[in-house]
Amino acid sequence: MKTIILNIWRNKEFFFIPLLVFAVSCQKIVSIDLNAAAPHIVIEGNLTDQLDTASVVISKTGTYFVSSVNVPPVSHALVTITDDLGNSDTLKEIRSGNYQSATLKGVTGRRYTLKVVSESEVYSAISYMPKKVTIDSLYVKPVHERDGDIGYDIYVLFKDPQESGNYYRIRPRVNSLPPDSIQGARTFLYNDKLANGNEITERISIRIRSGERRTVNIGDTITVDLLSVDQATYEFYKTLQAIRSSDRSPTSLSPANPNTNLSNGSLGYFAAYSVDSKKIILQ
Amino acid sequence: MKINKLGFLLLILSMIIPQRHSVAADKFTISGIIKNKENGEALIGAIISTKGVKPIGAVSNAYGFYSLTLLEGTYIVQAQFLGYKTQMDTILVDRNQKMNIELTPEPIKVREVVITGERTNINVSSTEMSASKLQIHDLQSIPVLLGEKDILKTIQLLPGIKSAGEGNTGFYARGGRTDQNLIVLDEAPVYNSSHALGFLSVFNSDAIKDVTVITGGIPAEYGGRLSSVLDIKTDDGNMKEFGMKGGIGLISSRLTVQGPIVKDEGSFIVSMRRTYADVFLKLSSDTTINKTSIYFYDLNMKANYALGEKDRVFLSGYFGRDNFNYPNVFGFNWGNATATARWNHIYGDKFFANTSFIYSNYEYTNTLGTGTSQFTINSGIQDINGKMDFEYFMNSENTLLFGLNSIYHTFIPGTLTSASSSPSNAQSVEHKYALENAAYLSHEIEVGTGLKINYGLRLAAFTQLGPGTAYTYDVNGDVIDSTVHSSGKNIKTFTSLEPRISANISVDEESSIKVSFTRTAQFLHLLSNSTTTNPSDLWVPSSNNVKPQYADQIALGYFRNFEENEFETSVELYYKNMQNIIDYKNGADLQLNPNVESLLSYGKGWSYGVEFLVKKRFGQFTGWVGYTWSKTEEQFDKINNGNPFPARQDRTHDISIVAMYDYDSQWKFSATWVYYTGNAVTFPSGNYFIDGRLVPYYTERNGYRMPAYHRLDLSATYSFSEKSNLNFSIYNAYDRWNPYSIAFRQNINDPTKTEAVQTTIFPIIPSLTYNFNF
Known part of the structure; x- marks a missing residue:
């Protein structure tokens, strides 16, 4: 059996060790005048192989530096998801800008087309739902961070299929909180470019913070979702990661909006993916 | 053909x-x-x-x-x-x-x-323009970061040459990018001129004899890069007696040994430098930190010997390496090696010939994982290079230069090796091969009094050679066809005919007007995921998919000396046009990717500006003031809706003041002050939510500016005797917090709010260096 720990390469902070050695860097908050761009449509489409809800959230961009309140939802859009066999579902707007279908469940190996008609513009995207890859096991190792925080490394073991071109997103959840709610957690992405067909051990790190910023506690249940995504979804998250401040290196190139599979200039993504989940209790 | x-x-x-x-x-x-x-x-x-x-x-x-x-x-x-x-x-x-x-x-x-x-008045009377020769005296007096004398930092104080970033050895020449500079060390091209991720250059100033930098009117004997030439020649070694010199600095120590092989006939020089930051890491109680190694070293060696009156042979070599190992996590080491063998021959009294054989190698190795799961990724570029240059001094009015150059390039885009027990699969991106040939001829002629013309032509031919697979891509970058070529097969050839002309119209003894036209071509391109020089940057050759870059530049200058040539002044105007400059797809994965060529897109760029220089060359007090106003823009179909945008290297204003004062035989003082317009950067103009987290929304490329950069450096040198001195310098003396980066992040206490955080990497930094010379 072969195992591998691969995410080190992507931990950009290691590149800054030389900087720390050579210099004492300092930071300050500065005020910068930013232009207010005209509001632009953002579509987030998710379809899984589970009978949780297929969901499409449509909104418009807001002004930078102003709190989230001004990111306006887009209502009265016509939202449909069609598979390559011609089955079509229309999603209902259950909350402002939030379109769902309780009956739509994706099937792996199918290609899905999302179509959104809003304000007489048409946006569409195609996403392929890859075969499900299951998590074999999880284990946890505590890590003492240098700043005094305690962290947990969660190791996710799974077997990459023989065919190449598998892309994954690994998503931790705490207790019953929604996914992506762990503050400061990175977007964990993996592809099989270097280790196609092998047993994979991918490490994800979650920090326990002291005081008010505590994000996880001993006794919490951590659920890890292994999302098998297509290449376009992987690239969306990879390019998203490149501009997210928590993941960004100060020397990275001119930032750009993430690569999207949506047409007509829309921001966001439409991702069809299969999900496998496993739970572990922090001890 | x-x-x-x-x-x-x-x-x-x-x-x-x-x-x-x-x-x-x-x-x-x-x-x-x-x-x-x-x-x-x-x-x-x-x-x-x-x-x-x-x-x-x-x-x-x-x-x-x-x-x-x-x-x-x-x-x-x-x-x-x-x-x-x-x-x-x-x-x-x-x-x-x-x-x-x-x-x-x-x-x-x-x-x-x-x-x-x-x-x-050679600066006035020669046809050379947009060129500077650095004096070693200047190099030794100018204060620098951490007390490390660095030619790549010193040339950044000249008009037309701009620093690629705080403390960075990368430079922009007249709106060109950092990979458009031809950097040659004893005729060997150096592919990565930086140590320590760009903060220090690979050139140990103790071993350097002569530095020439040319940003316009590039002579025909140089080619292969668009924007500038930095020609560095190392010392030959003392022909008369043995000697030793060196220095002990904050982060590195240097030692040079030189002497005659046979007095007045041959000599050698060996110069070494090594950093010792890792020694301090060993003092750490943290078991990870104290096992971390981080250092670099340089070794320059040269020997020459006269074979009679008419012949001299030179052997020189450079070897430098950076090591950066973080135990059980990763190891990173990279370096250049060059070797040059030269033979000078003088035919008669007027005809000088030099033949060189040069080997250059740049290579990096990245080790990841531990124990049985360890694997390494290796990448690099290797050159075998033959060169013949002839100088024919016909008479005092005519000089003829001509020569031939042929370089065989081997590109190693990436190879992953692993033990059989390792989980990663051994794999390799095919090596690429290319032959770069050039022939040139230039003629400098004095036409009566008052007009001197140097005209020349360089013919370059670049051939992508087999063995290898040539892919054809569709517009989406997917492979639609591939052809396997056998060894030595000519896959694709580019030729470029490059006129190089400069003329000097003498106004009087102390002033002249110069004009030049230069066409340059570049067949090798550096792809980088970062704004700084990274060891993992990838050189890719022109090929059936990758177009060569071309540039045309015209420059006009007025040169005037005052006070019997004690003061040199000049004003130069230039306009440069660049074709096929490269950009690549957002999120392009450069490592171990056989289809890197499919990720590239081509655009154009242009730069124009005016450069002023006033220089005082003699006396107790020497130095210069340089000011550049310039504009550099780029345009790509798929970026910024196809509209031109300011290039990253666009700097509206750039000022350098350098002052050196020899107070007495013991004390020397110097100061430099630099000011430049902040880099053009891309900031968000809005935001939105993805998965419940705020994401910045970008509209225009490089539509914003970083705050202006300025800094004062001071240096004082006390000489105990002719044999030793102590240098004290302060980098960033008034502790200006210049922005290295501005990042936007969610406020930690209120995640719905976003704030801009400026990082400064070099606040005020004092340093002390002891130099000796026996």
């Missing part, structure tokens, strides 16, 4: 060369080598001229050789070089004769206002 053009050129050469036999009967040539009397080092760019109403002169070449053709008669001939005593001899020219000249270095005397030595 290519061979025919080369053959044609050689034919022209063979028609010109025989002219040397038709020298008029009453003209004779004196020739020889100009050297430093104390150590026998050949002096580059020393001037030998006759005294009189209409002086006739010549300049020594890269090996100290000069050739001066005069009418029969008696002359007072003087040899001059800045920092050396001018030497005068009365000679009778009645036959061709050898005359080697040795000049004595002149110590800078206390309170002596006028230093004799080169007081010529």
Whole structure:
């Protein structure tokens, strides 16, 4: 059996060790005048192989530096998801800008087309739902961070299929909180470019913070979702990661909006993916 | 086709060369080598001229050789070089004769206002423009970060050359990108000129003899990069006696040993430098940190030996390496190795030839994982390079330069190796091969009095060679076809014909107008995921998918000296147009990717500006003030809706002030102040939510500016004797927090709010260096 720990390469902070050695860097908050761009449509489409809800959230961009309140939802859009066999579902707007279908469940190996008609513009995207890859096991190792925080490394073991071109997103959840709610957690992405067909051990790190910023506690249940995504979804998250401040290196190139599979200039993504989940209790 | 053009050129050469036999009967040539009397080092760019109403002169070449053709008669001939005593001899020219000249270095005397030595107006009278020769004295006096003398930082103080970032050795020449600079060390191209991720250059200043940087009017003998030439020549070693010099600095120590092999016939020099930051890491109680190794070293070696009067051979080598290992996590090491073997031969009195064989290698290795799961990724570029250069000093009005160059490149885009127990699969991106050939000819002619023209032509041919697979891609970057080529197969050839012209119109003894036109081509392109120089940056050759880059530049300058050439001033205007500059797809994965070529897109760029320089060359107080106003834009179909945008290297204003003051024989002071407009950067103009987290929304590329950068550096050197000194310097003396980056992040207490955080990497930094010379 072969195992591998691969995410080190992507931990950009290691590149800054030389900087720390050579210099004492300092930071300050500065005020910068930013232009207010005209509001632009953002579509987030998710379809899984589970009978949780297929969901499409449509909104418009807001002004930078102003709190989230001004990111306006887009209502009265016509939202449909069609598979390559011609089955079509229309999603209902259950909350402002939030379109769902309780009956739509994706099937792996199918290609899905999302179509959104809003304000007489048409946006569409195609996403392929890859075969499900299951998590074999999880284990946890505590890590003492240098700043005094305690962290947990969660190791996710799974077997990459023989065919190449598998892309994954690994998503931790705490207790019953929604996914992506762990503050400061990175977007964990993996592809099989270097280790196609092998047993994979991918490490994800979650920090326990002291005081008010505590994000996880001993006794919490951590659920890890292994999302098998297509290449376009992987690239969306990879390019998203490149501009997210928590993941960004100060020397990275001119930032750009993430690569999207949506047409007509829309921001966001439409991702069809299969999900496998496993739970572990922090001890 | 290519061979025919080369053959044609050689034919022209063979028609010109025989002219040397038709020298008029009453003209004779004196020739020889100009050297430093104390150590026998050949002096580059020393001037030998006759005294009189209409002086006739010549300049020594890269090996100290000069050739001066005069009418029969008696002359007072003087040899001059800045920092050396001018030497005068009365000679009778009645036959061709050898005359080697040795000049004595002149110590800078206390309170002596006028230093004799080169007081010529060569900057006014030559056809060379947009070029600077750095004096080693300047290099040694100018304060630098952490006390590490660094030519790549010092040249950034010249107009037209701009720093690629705080403390960075990368530079932009007249709106060009950092990979558009041809950096040659003893004729060997250096592919990664930085240590420590760009903060220090690989050039150990103890071993350097001469530095020339050219940003416009690039002579025909240089080619292969669009924007500039940085030609670095190392010391030959002391011909007279053994010596040792060195220094102990905050982060590195240096030691140079040199001496004669046979007195006045051959010498050697070995120069070493190593950092020791890792020694301090060992003191850490943290078991990970104290096992971390982080260091680099450089080793320069050179030997030369004269085989009689007409021949000299040189062997030189450079070897440098960075090591950066973080135990059980990763190891990263990279470095350059170059070797040059040269043979100088003098045919008769007027014809100087040099033949070089050069090897260059840049390589990096990245080790990841631990124990049985360890694997390494290796990447690099390797050159085998042959070069022949001829200089024909026909007479005092005509000089002819011509030569041939052929480089065989091997590109190693990436190879992953792992033990059989390792989980990662061994894999390799196919090596790529290319042959880069060039032939050039240039002729400098003095047309009567007052007009000097240097015109030349460079013919370059770049051939992508097999073995290898040539892919064809569709518009989406997917492979639609591939052809496997056998070894040595010509897959794709590009040729470029590059005219290089510069002219000097003399206004009077102290002023002139110069114009130049330069066309350059670049066949190798550096792809980088970062704004700084990274060891993992990837060089890719032009190929069936990758177009060569081209640039055309015109420059116009007015040069004027004052106070008997004590002050040099110049104004230069330039316009540069660049084609096929490269950008690549957002999120492009450059590592171990066989289809990197499919991720590239091509655009155009242009840059124009005006550069002012006032320089004081002699006296206790020396230095210069440079100011550049410029504009650089780029345009790509798929970026910024196809509209032009300011390039990252666009700097509206750029000011450098350099002042050096020799107070007495013990104390020397210097100061530099730099100011430049902040980089053009992309900031968000809105935001939105993805998965419940805020994401910045970008509209225009490089639509914003970083705050302006400015900094004062100070330095004081105290000499205990001629043999040792102590240098104290302060980098960023008024502790300006210049922005290295501005990042936007969610406020930690209120995640719905976003704030801009500016990072400064070098606040005020003092340093101390001890230098010795035995």
